[in-house]
Amino acid sequence: MTPRGGALAVLALAAALAAGLLAGPADLAPGDVLATLTAPGDAPPLARAVVWDLRIPRILVAGLVGAALSGAGVVTQGFFRNPMAGPGVLGLSACGALAATAGIALGGDAAGPMATPALAALGVATGLIALLGFARPGSGPATLLLAGIALSALASALSTLVLALSTEQWDLARRVLAWLMGSFESRSYEHVLLGVLPVALGLVAAAGIRGDLDVLVLGHEPAASLGVHPRTTALVTVAAVALLVGAATAMAGVIGFVGLIVPHLVRLRVGPRHGPLLAHAVLWGAAAMVAVDTIARAATLVPLPPGVATSLAGAPLFLWMLRRSARGWVT
Amino acid sequence: MERLTRRALARAALAAGLGLAACGGGPAPGTSGRGPAAASRIASQTLLSDEILWDLGPDTRARVVAVSALADDPRYSDRPHTWPDTVPRVPTGSEALLALAPDLVVVATFTAPEIRERLAHVGVAQLVLPPLTSTDAYRNAVHRIAEGVGAAAAGDDLVAAFDRALAEHTRRPPPGRRRTLVAYADGVVAGADTTFDEIARHAGFDNAAARAGVTGHARVDPERLLAWDPFVVVIPCGGDCGRAKAAFAATPGLSALSAVREGRVVPIEDTTLHATGWGLARLAARLCDEFDRFAAADGEGAP
Numbered sequence: 255m256t257p258r259g260g261a262l263a264v265l266a267l268a269a270a271l272a273a274g275l276l277a278g279p280a281d282l283a284p285g286d287v288l289a290t291l292t293a294p295g296d297a298p299p300l301a302r303a304v305v306w307d308l309r310i311p312r313i314l315v316a317g318l319v320g321a322a323l324s325g326a327g328v329v330t331q332g333f334f335r336n337p338m339a340g341p342g343v344l345g346l347s348a349c350g351a352l353a354a355t356a357g358i359a360l361g362g363d364a365a366g367p368m369a370t371p372a373l374a375a376l377g378v379a380t381g382l383i384a385l386l387g388f389a390r391p392g393s394g395p396a397t398l399l400l401a402g403i404a405l406s407a408l409a410s411a412l413s414t415l416v417l418a419l420s421t422e423q424w425d426l427a428r429r430v431l432a433w434l435m436g437s438f439e440s441r442s443y444e445h446v447l448l449g450v451l452p453v454a455l456g457l458v459a460a461a462g463i464r465g466d467l468d469v470l471v472l473g474h475e476p477a478a479s480l481g482v483h484p485r486t487t488a489l490v491t492v493a494a495v496a497l498l499v500g501a502a503t504a505m506a507g508v509i510g511f512v513g514l515i516v517p518h519l520v521r522l523r524v525g526p527r528h529g530p531l532l533a534h535a536v537l538w539g540a541a542a543m544v545a546v547d548t549i550a551r552a553a554t555l556v557p558l559p560p561g562v563a564t565s566l567a568g569a570p571l572f573l574w575m576l577r578r579s580a581r582g583w584v585t
Numbered sequence: 586m587e588r589l590t591r592r593a594l595a596r597a598a599l600a601a602g603l604g605l606a607a608c609g610g611g612p613a614p615g616t617s618g619r620g621p622a623a624a625s626r627i628a629s630q631t632l633l634s635d636e637i638l639w640d641l642g643p644d645t646r647a648r649v650v651a652v653s654a655l656a657d658d659p660r661y662s663d664r665p666h667t668w669p670d671t672v673p674r675v676p677t678g679s680e681a682l683l684a685l686a687p688d689l690v691v692v693a694t695f696t697a698p699e700i701r702e703r704l705a706h707v708g709v710a711q712l713v714l715p716p717l718t719s720t721d722a723y724r725n726a727v728h729r730i731a732e733g734v735g736a737a738a739a740g741d742d743l744v745a746a747f748d749r750a751l752a753e754h755t756r757r758p759p760p761g762r763r764r765t766l767v768a769y770a771d772g773v774v775a776g777a778d779t780t781f782d783e784i785a786r787h788a789g790f791d792n793a794a795a796r797a798g799v800t801g802h803a804r805v806d807p808e809r810l811l812a813w814d815p816f817v818v819v820i821p822c823g824g825d826c827g828r829a830k831a832a833f834a835a836t837p838g839l840s841a842l843s844a845v846r847e848g849r850v851v852p853i854e855d856t857t858l859h860a861t862g863w864g865l866a867r868l869a870a871r872l873c874d875e876f877d878r879f880a881a882a883d884g885e886g887a888p
Contacts, residue, residue: 280808300811303841308808311837364828367835423660429771439772440807442837557772557806 259524263537267317270544274313277552280304307442315441315449316547316560317540319502320512322453324520324539326498327513328532329460332467333491334395341499341513344398344492345405346381350503351434352409353377355416358430368444370433371504375448378500381405386492395474398488436507436561438547449501456497457536463490464528471526509543509561511568516542518575624689624710624734626650630677631714632662633723634691636862637730639667641739648734650685651675660823663856663864683707689733717861718778718801720751750866754873756789763791764879766817766872768858769810769833776800780865781858788872790817807838817875818844819851819858826852851875 275291276284282301290297290305297305326341334343341347357363357373389401413434420426466487469477478484502509516539517531524530543560546567550558628651629635635652638645652668654676659665668674675682677692677700690704693714704711712733714726724744731740758764766785768775775781775792776799782792793813799805810818822829829852834845844850857867 278808279806280812299841299846300814303838304808304811307838307841308811366832423655423658425660425771432771440837551806557804 259530259534260537263534263541267537267541267544270541270548271313271317274316274544274548275305275309277548278304278309279551308440311441311443311446312438312547313544314443314446315505316438316544318446318449318453319438319506319509320516320539320541320543321536322449322456322498322502322539323509323513323543324516324535325453325457325460325532326495326502327517327539328528328535329463329467329491329494329498330513331517332470332528332531333487334399335470335473336399337518338514339399340510341495341502342406342510344381344385344402344495344499345407345409346378346385346402346496346499347503347508348406348409348413349381349384350374350378350500351508352413352416353380354433354503354507355413355430358433359416359420359426363429367440367442368448371445371448374507375500375504377409378496378503381409382492382496382500394484395488398492432559433507434561435559436509438506438560439557441505445505449505452497452501456494456501457532459490459494459497460532461529463487463494464532467528468526507561509564511564511572512539512543515568515572515575519571522575624648626685626687626689627734628675628682628685628687628690629653630675630682630691630696631693632656633693633714633717633726633861634712634730635662635668636664637727637743638691638734639664640727640743640863641731641734641736645734645736645739650687651682653677660855661859663860663862683709691730691733717780719780719783720747720865723747723780723862723865747863747866750863751787751869754866754869755787756873756876758789758876758880763789764816764876765793765796765813766790766819767793767810767813767815768819770821770858772804772807773802774799774805774810775802780861781868784865784869785872788869789876790872807836811838811841814843816844817849817851817879818842819853819872821855821858822852823855826854849879 276287280300282290282304286297286301287305290301294302294306323341327339330339330341330343331337333339351374353376354370354374357370362373363370385398385401385405388405389397417427417430420430466477466482469480469482470487472480474484499513517535520534520538521531524534543564546563547560550560550563625648627638627645627649629638629649630651630653632653632655635656638649638652646668649668649672651673652675654674655661656668656674657665673681673685675685677696682690687709689710689712691712691714692701692704694716696713701711701713712729714729715722717723717726724747727740727744727747728737731737731743768781768785774794776797777792777795778800779802782795785792793815794803794805797809797813818833820829820833830850833850834840839845851871853868853871857864857871860868
């Protein structure tokens with residue numbers, strides 16, 4: 255990470271976090287927000303609740319989710335040497351969504367606010383076991399990719415089946431859909447605690463294979479001849495993606511496009527080396543997620559699900575990038 | 586000769602196509618198809634019509650050949666297991682419904698257009714209920730169904746009884762003394778143009794969501810709820826009201842609401858809170874009880 259580029263990314267994240275703290279439908283004046291931050295004991299209970307119980311956990315969760323998905327995107331695109339590979343490519347987020355959907359349909363969400371995140375994490379873990387069962391890491395990236403696509407299709411079909419069976423029960427279908435669209439609403443410090451460790455571990459794992467991912471650009475066989483252990487790299491890739499995607503899905507539901515587009519945008523600026531790419535993508539991913547959520551929350555009367563907001567913002571950007579890089583992908 | 590036959594076939598095909606096109610879009614709210622005055626095989630496909638048809642009396646009940654699939658689901662139906670088991674519970678537009686050969690099907694504007702079009706295409710008369718956004722819409726639905734099944738007098742009696750029940754539960758606080766309230770369910774509030782708003786005003790409250798410009802049932806950010814800080818928060822509870830209250834209070838940030846801190850979160854059974862028919866009178870009674878409780882606590886006299 256160059257000092258200047260790194261400073262810019264940190265600045266962007268700080269600006270997004272500040273905007274997320276200051277903006278919101280409660281119309282608190284910036285001075286009131288600052289006063290509540292610096293002296294919470296003296297602040298009115300409602301202002302304290304808005305700032306400390308709603309906005310701070312929300313921006314922390316959004317930042318963690320953005321960082322996790324962007325980091326996972328860097329790893330999957332690097333490992334599979336495929337610009338279309340996003341964090342969802344291994345089917346793990348779809349497995350998390352299936353577990354959460356089934357849990358909601360069976361009334362499991364009534365057990366408490368952390369029940370659905372826990373189920374989603376369980377779903378991701380089960381998906382990981384299934385993925386490794388179907389495609390052993392040593393069997394090559396193509397097999398892993400295809401197994402991930404098949405797993406994703408199967409989990410999505412089962413989620414749709416659960417949804418189809420519950421369409422008559424409109425409140426159930428609404429709750430499932432709300433979760434599938436992703437949300438940062440009513441997220442608490444418990445969600446932050448749930449996500450922070452797996453995200454940190456996932457990013458450490460991803461950083462550990464950054465050099466291997468650089469060499470893998472040459473192809474898996476040449477990389478092996480240069481000392482990269484494909485089996486180990488595959489295993490660490492899968493573990494990192496599972497931790498990052500699992501944490502993001504458990505914290506906020508299914509959020510698309512961030513993990514696909516942020517690595518591409520950052521790559522245009524910092525180049526293809528995975529060390530700086532990962533660091534920048536994590537910071538910019540967090541900043542982008544917080545910014546998109548803040549804009550969606552402050553600019554619309556009805557809360558816009560972050561999964562929808564990221565797709566609305568990400569798809570045109572992606573098309574722009576496709577047009578810009580018509581001569582070939584920068585990888 | 587062969588050319589003529591082909592021409593005739595082409596014309597027939599064109600006519601059939603036009604005929605199908607004329608059916609397109611399904612009927613608007615109201616009654617369509619054959620005249621339903623003498624309906625002898627009535628199929629109800631909404632919870633509200635299940636209820637109204639039952640309330641219209643034994644003569645009407647005897648002509649009902651199907652009720653909605655959710656008729657016995659206690660989470661949604663205000664009167665589960667009211668209809669005898671011999672009356673089938675049938676999903677909308679299903680083959681089973683058509684097999685019962687109904688001559689009048691009661692549907693709603695939310696029924697899928699393709700299902701309404703299919704019913705129209707096979708010649709089944711439909712009575713389409715408009716969205717239920719006020720007690721007038723309920724009265725209107727009763728009158729229309731009653732007229733549709735040839736039980737207009739029973740419909741008049743039903744509406745009169747509903748109005749009497751509602752009139753018993755009216756509170757009129759002095760001007761400017763209305764306490765604010767919000768109905769909040771999983772992040773969704775009931776704003777203006779909802780039956781809840783009308784019943785809340787009827788019971789002497791001021792719906793803070795409607796006052797803030799929310800129309801219909803809309804999702805709102807919890808921050809907005811905190812900014813409104815209503816005097817009373819009404820929440821739905823599916824049986825375990827204590828648990829629903831605890832879950833609401835545990836929602837991040839909402840414990841700061843004065844209604845939570847001062848014990849003014851009012852859990853109401855789902856079927857009452859989301860009632861579309863007679864349950865509205867029950868909702869009015871429930872809200873009036875709360876009104877009286879708060880008035881007594883504040884040392885106010887009877888309204």
